[in-house]
Amino acid sequence: MRIVATFAFAAAAVLALSAQAAPPATATPEVELWRLECGAVRVNDLNAFSDTRAYPGQSRDLVASCYLIRHGTDYMLWDTGLPAGLLGKPQDKTSAMSPTLAKTIVAQLATIGVTPAQITRVGISHYHFDHIGQAAAFPQAELLIGKGDADALAKGEGNVDAKPLAPWFGGGAKLTPVSGDKDVFGDGSVTMIDLPGHTPGHHGLLVKLAKTGPVLLSGDVAHFHENLDGDGVPPFNTERADSLASMDRYRKLGAALRAVMVIQHDPRDVALLPAFPKAAD
Structure with missing residues (x-):
């Protein structure tokens, strides 16, 4: 009995020491998500988004949305919208697509007290x-950015234009090509989701929020609900299958995740997230 008691005491002492030596569990940083206005596109020929010509004679107004994610003290942008040079450009009803921009990202960030220098990561769904x-x-x-897209930008293939990404393609800024899914912060809260086909390295983004739950941002896996529901493939996608x-x-x-699913170009999904400057948490 004395041997058993001695062994039990020793085991308890080891467990106690192990508990003292083990680092405390790290809590997942608070995560918030803002939807930013990053432009609008008047599509005067909706068949531009269907290689089966499913939308004859139809037109539609689409939005160009992008997103700010706060992960603790880190800030990440997801997509960066239309160029600032389109600020205030009038739209027309003759071009196949007529883009315009009402507000820049920098101006919107200033509204909530975030400076460009605070942005530590820029995630891009596609090029x-x-x-x-x-x-x-x-x-x-x-x-x-997806590796397939990064490779195309580096090679200047087809109509791919790397100039808007000059700091990273030729300018020496930190570039991380992403293959497959990527856990951005290493804690499962923000994950780039591999969804190729629209472009070679196309990705969506999954953001897990404490109150709202999972939010799944589409990139351009589809441009509007009818595209997604009917397996509509634009003729300019790089790979149909x-x-x-x-x-x-x-x-x-x-x-499966019971996520809030946001098709980034569909204006009907704008109200799924709080109106800026409010954030989803």
């Missing part, structure tokens, strides 16, 4: 001009 337009206003930030697989993954992931 199209309406998603990278104002990125160069944050040259100190790490750029996160990947596009269909990514739409399927986006739908199933959103359903």
